[in-house]
Amino acid sequence: GDSVTQMExxxxxxxxAFLTINCTYTATGYPSLFWYVQYPGEGxxxxxxxxxxxxxxSNKGFEATYRKETTSFxxxxxxxxxxxxxxxxxxxxxxxxxxxxxxxxxxxxIP
Amino acid sequence: xxxxxxxxxYLVKRTGEKVFLECVQDMDHENMFWYRQDPGLGxxxxxxxxxxxxxxxxxxxxxxxxxxxxxxxxxxxxxxxSTNQTSMYLCASITGASGTYxxxxxxxxxxxxT
Numbered sequence: 001g002d003s004v005t006q007m008e009x010x011x012x013x014x015x016x017a018f019l020t021i022n023c024t025y026t027a028t029g030y031p032s033l034f035w036y037v038q039y040p041g042e043g044x045x046x047x048x049x050x051x052x053x054x055x056x057x058s059n060k061g062f063e064a065t066y067r068k069e070t071t072s073f074x075x076x077x078x079x080x081x082x083x084x085x086x087x088x089x090x091x092x093x094x095x096x097x098x099x100x101x102x103x104x105x106x107x108x109x110i111p
Numbered sequence: 112x113x114x115x116x117x118x119x120x121y122l123v124k125r126t127g128e129k130v131f132l133e134c135v136q137d138m139d140h141e142n143m144f145w146y147r148q149d150p151g152l153g154x155x156x157x158x159x160x161x162x163x164x165x166x167x168x169x170x171x172x173x174x175x176x177x178x179x180x181x182x183x184x185x186x187x188x189x190x191x192x193s194t195n196q197t198s199m200y201l202c203a204s205i206t207g208a209s210g211t212y213x214x215x216x217x218x219x220x221x222x223x224x225t
Contacts, residue, residue: 036216043115043201043216044154099144099214100207101160103153 006102134202
């Protein structure tokens with residue numbers, strides 16, 4: 001069945017470091033892919049999305065490219081800030097009601 | 112902006128109590144979801160509803176029921192709360208339009224069952 005596997009955390013980085021959080025997926029069809037972010041004490045917010053192969057989603061300096069050949073959707077940011085500290089979830093949508101989440105990766109950015 | 116609200120941010124209940132968690136969305140979305148979030152397990156789908164009075168079991172429905180009497184409101188019910196239901200509960204809603212789905216999440220309810 002469909003599933004998402006993302007890099008386990010926690011991840012700790014210094015401010016201005018480069019961030020990569022790996023996400024790979026398994027799907028029988030052509031899913032849409034998402035990254036969600038959860039700041040402390042809050043619900044999940046959509047960070048970025050890509051709906052077809054080779055699409056690049058981007059928001060707030062974060063980017064992820066939908067790679068069908070490697071079934072991946074890795075999250076990257078060139079220079080993280082303390083305010084980026086949060087839990088990040090990769091997700092796959094294979095229809096209106098079939099949303100699969102990864103287990104989440106906690107990122108802590110230290111000054 | 113889409114608003115998904117949940118009735119409580121924090122809740123403490125005793126074992127055996129009946130617990131109601133309410134979720135309201137203001138964007139006329141057809142589909143609504145209840146998840147629980149636990150460390151190391153990510154989000155797990157409990158139930159979802161694609162229309163008023165319609166419901167479908169998710170991955171972990173045992174010990175829970177739901178109610179969708181109005182389109183904007185989706186309630187999660189713990190008939191007899193147990194300590195293993197201590198968790199963060201997240202409600203979400205999604206449009207029914209094809210191709211550009213987004214889920215909007217509420218702030219979550221942290222439930223502790225003692």
